[in-house]
């Protein structure tokens with residue numbers, strides 16, 4: 001197995017080291033190729049993602065990414081030309097983000113609600129494509145557009161992947177999240193696609209929620225969700241709230257999948273580079289570690305993936321919330337348990 005590793009910026013570097021420590025503990029011998037991409041390289045050379053690097057990365061089995069973004073680079077530059085470019089070029093059309101409240105983890109909702117759902121966020125379309133423009137910039141008559149792109153092809157493939165997932169789960173429930181009462185063209189395509197694909201999955205119960213209502217239900221009745229399918233931007237927003245109700249962004253893992261395996265999938269914690277705490281042994285590496293579990297699962301190493309998840313589950317149940325340990329200590333603890 002050949003793994004491309006992009007630690008990136010800030011705490012991305014801190015948590016990736018620990019994620020690899022845990023990977024080595026459950027599955028020794030994975031070949032890792034490190035890529036110096038992110039703010040440091042950009043500031044040094046002006047390069048963000050050279051074509052030669054992209055070409056090389058395409059040949060790997062998977063990519064592990066830490067986090068991208070740095071205050072010394074104008075906002076959006078690295079996010080768009082590195083992170084989003086990788087997602088687009090490698091056709092990561094499923095951005096899979098599990099939301100699970102593990103036993104013992106404190107939630108701002110209070111108590112111990114049952115939360116266990118997964119978001120299928122479309123990863124290559126929506127308002128993320130850069131399809132827009134500006135007229136009369138910086139004048140009182142400025143007009144800015146950012147057009148959401150939704151193709152029948154793109155919507156169908158993520159919806160189908162989400163239905164397959166729902167079919168494999170106990171509750172077999174799929175919720176389309178959109179804003180069809182306002183966004184009638186894109187919303188219409190999503191709703192019709194869910195109706196059509198849903199006919200092939202009679203065992204799956206299908207539901208629809210407006211995205212604003214999801215912000216309420218996720219807080220009041222999170223147990224109602226099983227599989228959520230939604231577009232790129234709604235998925236971005238929904239999964240941050242999902243992370244918050246499941247104990248925080250330090251625990252939220254994600255997978256950018258090309259389910260057809262035409263290109264390597266990419267695995268990353270949902271959190272960003274948090275420059276304010278970078279290099280201080282403060283970041284929780286758990287999200288990065290759980291992202292490794294998603295990677296192993298995707299690569300057919302189900303046993304190793306399950307091992308990581310169970311080690312994380314046990315660790316979270318025993319963690320002292322006041323004193324969870326530093327980045328390295330948590331990584332070492334998880335690796336030791338995973339090797340046992």
Ligand code: IPM
Pocket residue numbers: 079080083084236270
């Ligand atoms: C995420 C991030 C990215 C996104 C940003 C950094 C471009 O917020 O992975 O959720 O919007 O997809």
Ligand code: MN
Pocket residue numbers: 236237240
């Ligand atoms: Mn986000």
